[in-house]
Amino acid sequence: MNSQEFRNNLLLKRPRYAVSRIPVLDAFSEKGSKSADYSRFGPYYEIYIYAMMLGIKKKQRLPLPPRDLTKDFIEMGKWKRDSSLIDFLLMVIFTQTDNLQIDWNELEDMGQEDLNKVISSVVNLIEEYANGGLAYLEELWENGKLDNSHYMFIDLYNTSSNNDN
């Protein structure tokens, strides 16, 4: 597998989310109701990415429930087209070598099967961080701790310390 194939295999993956997170996803994205009470993101992948990054900042990994209680959405390669956003996200994810239990150089010597497992665990990590971020948002939301302002998300993002640092 060369670089291009590896990238393609990764970007064809469709991360999943727990069905139970649909209310929170809908509440904060435009896919939800038009008369929103809160500031919102556009498509699902935006709130998903935000939640994932928030999850990383808060070090909140939360495994997804069994597969039949989850749903997938568009493949990562289609998140924000014509943008290098995904490259940045993958940069952040691939620095999580401890969590992924990988060594970059070892990847180069793996067999097809093992490498696909690595790809799965990358997606898995994305899903768990997103789920953790969404759980955090949901908790704030349910307890009425969200500040209803247009700057709610950036303020929250700014004040959430990055535990990696």
Added chain:
Amino acid sequence: MASIINSISFKNFFNYYGDYDTTRYDFEEGVNIVVADNGAGKSKFFNAFLWLFYDTVLNSDDKRTYPVKDFAVKIISDKAKNETLMGDSVETGIKLEYSTGRYKFQIVKSFIATRIGEKLSDFDSWQITLNDVEVDKTDHVLPKYKPIYDAEEKHRVINQLILPTLRQYSFFQGEEVDKMIDFTKKSSIEDAVRTLTNISKYEDIAKIVQDISNKAYNDLNKQTKSTSDHNDRLESAIELKKSLEIQLEQENEKLNIQKELYETAEQEKNDLEQNFANAEKRKELDDKISQKSRVLRGVKEDYDNFLEGINSRFFDGGFSWISLGFERSVVDFKDKIKDFRQKRYEKRALLNATENPNDYFTILPSDSPDAVTLEQMIESEHCHVCNRSAEKGSDAHNYLLKLKNRPNETDSTRDFVKNDLEDFFGNLQINASPFLNKFEAIPQSVLRTREKELELKKRLDKLNSELKTLKARRKDILIAGTESEGADNASDIINQYKGSIRRIEQASGRIERLQNNISELKTKITNTDKEITSLRPKDIPEGYTVSYEITQDLVEATNKAQARVFDKMVSLLESHANEHFESLIKYNDIKGGVLSFEKTPSGGISLDYIDELGNDVSGASEGFQRMKKFAVVMAIISANTSQYNYPLLADAPLSAFGKAFNKGFFEAIPDVFPQSIILVKDLYDKDLDGKLTDLGQKLLESNTIRTLYLNEVDEELPQIERTTKIERRK
């Protein structure tokens, strides 16, 4: 001495809830201002005086006046009504104090309402008993009021506050100024002149001397007949004169009819002009409103999009908010990729060395040439090491070439790992570069976003408030325009307008012809009279002739005197009006013109504003028209030979004026009125801290303003809870 209103207070009168002492205005000589927004008690205040003078109130809903007795239930404060239990009573009234030089008067008008039904605003739920008007008097020496019992005396005290004949110039609501001064109507200018002069006495004298003259003429004719036996020529001359006089009378009648027609047409023209101007102004405002609404919609959309787009700044490489706080990850990545490459390099090197040590470690024998020498040797086809020729194509030359290209051979690409991921990691870093260098700029970018939002919001608010103002103005015009019936259609208005002008021209032509006829008839009559005189027998006693001649002279003299008084007063009014107008428009741009009083064919006066060349100054707004008329009101008052002794009570006199007019107005009124009480909303601005506009604040500091009140009503409350709060600011 002038009548000065000292105070007015209300008891449960409309929104003025509470007893007299809680809702009281104290006033002073000079200018007094009551500032109130719409619905905060201006018209109610004005209504108190309508009650005082005429026992009526004006219903602001239908703009009609009703007797207090019939309207009482609506006059009582809703809050007071609500607090009155079944079977209980509530009192409603107004109390006014005013003083003249020596005396002070207090007038109370009130009624009692007893609740007999459930429904608050039902007329049947209340039994109304009007109380007798109470008038008390004191002189300034004795502080105690004594009641006046005599009904006529009470009436006189009320009238003395502002004499009934002068009330039209001293007690009015904004729009009324337009109607009260319409000098194109002969009656209007005559009214004014009559108010100001003793011209009615001249009219009386004219009538008396005309009677005497007629009598003298009849006596003379009787005498003529009795002394002369028969004189056909004299007889027929007298007959001729009689028939000429009948003709004259008929022509005069026709003239009056034509003058009336002229006046009606002129009136119609003026009304239509007003309407026409309104129609035009409505259109103009509609255009402005729709344009402003369009801009507003655009800005609103921008604003909404902007708000919607705030969160997209997380994912946009230009803003890169998502990278906030991930500096460490980037550094980490860079370390990792460096490490990765290092390990790869080592791995490859090791692999090469193991697999192909000779290729990898090419060790040249000692004395091997360096690269530059090698180059020279190839070029010169000669080996300097063994000093032999090495021609192109020979083995020796090929060996030299092989030596020179030696490093390239070892660079041959070959897989040394199963999965070459260097590009994968390398490209991540290259591609992600927009997100890697904005960490420090993000807080600034968030701040700028907030600023941009505020900017848009400010713009939006400004547009909203501008639009609101335009709509309010549009509404005001609508109200002013509702009085014209059936003239909504613009082409109707234009046709009617053209018709009225045609009729004015017709009437004016006829008036001129009739006036010619009349003057011809008059000449004929004079000539016939001369003939009669010469034909009269000489034996008539001189007394008859002389008496007739003298009375005729008297008639002429009186008529001339009357006309002179009239003209003189008109020109006095003209000069006073100009003086006042000058000070009223002091702060306006329109300058350099004069108000001119032009006589119309019907005997009225048309009021024109003309420039130095005698041309009409056009484009004058409604406010300007009203200001013009107000100047005349002030002229009527100041042209009075004696000092004007009555207060000015005006509700919303400024409603159509511009800001500059308002300023001029407040400075000019003390010149004429010893006291004025002006009710205005134009100085009110609920958005400002002090609730007063710039001009309001300035007036507060000005010496000419003696008192300034601010009315406020809590609009949040339901109607049955609302009360007008009076706050004295000065």
